[in-house]
Structure formats: C-alpha cells, structure tokens
Amino acid sequence: MEIGAALPELSIDLTPTVVVSTALATMDFTPVHHDVEVARAQGSKDIFLNILTTMGLVERYVTDWAGPAAVIQGIAVKLGVPAYAGDRLRFSGTVVSRAEGRTAVEVRGRVSLGDHATATVTLTEEGTGR
C-alpha cells in the first residue's frame, strides 16, 4: 500500500441484470433504474446505475484489493455521467496518502461517456487507528 501504488483494474459489464439487481438490492425502486421505457421517456438512453450502487461498487473495488481486514472509514464520490445498461464500468485506483494507519485511495470509475464517479476512499486496517 505504498503511495502512488496502482490498484488492479476492475471492469464490470453493466448488463440490465446488473443495473436492475443492484437497484433492487439497494431498495431503490425508482423506475429509471429498472424500466427502460420510463428511462427513455425521461430523456435517458437506457436504465442506469443508481447512486447507492455506485457507492457499493466503489467500496467493493477497494476492498477487493485491500482484503477482508480493511475497515472503510469513508467514501466521497463526485458523480459524473450516467452509467447506462449496455456500457462497461472500468475502475482504476491509486493510493494517494498513508498516515497514522489511514490510507486514502483515489478511485475513478469510467464508462464510455467519461467519468461516472471520481472517489476518495479512506480506510484503516482492522485493529489499527479508527
């Protein structure tokens, strides 16, 4: 976990099943996340990921790399373009700071339209500083 270290990339195929199943698993029943006709009527090109899922995927991306002993302290996301069904979400990340047991990772989640999410994730190791 050296500063500047890159996290392995993660690419997620945003099938309609992924978009719908994550929306429902996060208890978000807003139609634009599962009903393509409603999404199109509102000017979107397809159903798209909900924000609770973006938060969850960013968390997963970092813990996949950091391992089960990581304790996530915070996730700050700047939201960009929508992540539509049919697209691919590619995560990359870099360790940007390490101090007193706290590590900060910058995460970018890109889709074909640009940055879907730019995040800073702060974590500690179990049994270390809170």
Place this chain on the structure above:
Amino acid sequence: MSVPPMSDQELHELAGKLAALGEVRGTPARDPVNEPMIRHWLDAMGDTNPAYLEKGVAPPAMAQVWTMPGARGPANERSPVNDLMGALDASGYPGVVATNCEQTYHRYVRIGERLTPATRLTDLAGPKRTALGVGYFATWQVTWYDEADEPVAGMLFRVLKFRPAAREQASQERAAYPLQPAINQDTAYFWEGVQQGELRIQTCADCGLHRHPPGPLCPACRSADRSYRVASGHGILYSYVVHHHPPVPGRETPFVVGVVELPEGVRIVGNVVDCPIEEVAIGMPLRVTYRRMDDRLVLPMWAPGEA
C-alpha cells in the same frame, strides 16, 4: 404538495427557514440490519469479501439501504429537503442530477440493529449557470443513528436542480395540453374508449336508453345501472360555431365547435376538423377521428364523411 413559483430571493429565504429547522428525524428503518439483505446486496454487487457475514456486520456502503422507503413506502415523506425540492420544481427548476455523495462511517453496524435517519438541509447555492442549464445546488446532511441515539454513519448529498437548457424547446412541444377533461367514475369509460379508438355512448342497463353526456341516472326510468355501447362513428352536423376570440390555451383560432347528431340518438360536442371553415355546413355528414393532444390525452373530433 402544490406550491407557487418563487423568486430567487424567496427560494433563499425558504432554504434559510428550512435549514434553521436543524436536523429532522425520519422514519426508522423498516427492518433491522439483517443477513438476507446483506447477502442479497453482496451478490448483486459481486462483492466476495467474507468479512461482513463472518463478523455479523453490514457493508458500510449499505448505510442508506436500511432506511430506504421500499417499493410501497412513502415516496415523498414531508422533510426539509422535499419541501425545498417542491419549491424548486414549482419555480422552474424541474431537472435534478446528483453531484456529490460523501459518506463517513463511524463504525460498522451489526446484524439486529435498527437505524433511524435524520436530515438537515445545509445549503442552497445559486442560481448558477451550468452545462445542463441554470440551476441551484442544494446540499443536505443525513445522519444515521443507532438505538442508543449514537450516530453510526453520515452522508453529505448534493444535487443540482436545473432548468434544462437544451431541451427547453422539446419540452414545450411535448407539454401537456392545457385543457384536460374531468375524468371520474361517470366519465372514465368514455375516455378509456377514446384511447382505444372507440366512441362509447352511455346506455341505461335497464331500459336501454342512450344518453350523452354521461350521468349517474337514467332520465327515463331513473335506474342507476348503466352500460355503454360503441357508436358507429358516423354523424350529422346539427349545429356549430366558429370560435375566433378569445384565445384558448393550446389552440389556434379560428376553430369550429360542432354539435354532432349520432344515428344512435344522442348529440355530442366536438371540433370539426380537416375541412375549410367556409365549407362547414349544418347537415353535413361527419365521421369521428381521434387526435392525440399530448402524451396522455386523445380527443375525438369530427371530419367530413360520406353521406
């Protein structure tokens, strides 16, 4: 909630008042933190981290999940945020896009705990010019509390409420037709028929009398039992006026309003269309035609037909 449009100053005053309310408690989570929802969430996210279920804690990014209203929950619970969103909608900023979601986790919550959210409106900034259109940035803070009233997680959330710039013209073209019929249990059959291209005429289920406009009782036998039949769609122009003035929202003048006599024995009011006004004449044969007025409303109108 129906609210009047507000000026920029009034919006800021409202935001100030709502912010001054401080933290407003929401409805406690329907379910305590539980293993099935955690497992479902992990599966959907593709998250194979075994730590959560081994230790009996929820993934921290699930914080908000526990207090979501659910498919049949109160979609628009009264809250400072919803009041402000309503005012922005009414003031010409219907677009919404989230820009920031910043969560802080004080500790991981354990299976069995029940969380309660509380929301505090913290800021309204604008109007500002953005790529999406002119709009306001509204920011609020949600804190989730455990049963001992200790905060376990917090979230700063910011949205841009905007007046869509590029789509302004398109939205006008698709705007709802301003004159909408009153649809109720006496008239719903008629409007449902129109949607399907059927001109439905109310009938008395007892004596069979046709009547239009619809009503709850038969004027002949006073029966409240009613039905309808589908009219042939032919008619004769019984009377008409040409409307020049005053202007009518959603319509271009002049237009023809006719009373059409149907072979089914009733008269019905409707526009006469597809015919130069000077050729409109009492007694002319007409046939019904259906015009889509907006995304939902279809109106029956009358065009020249065969004698």
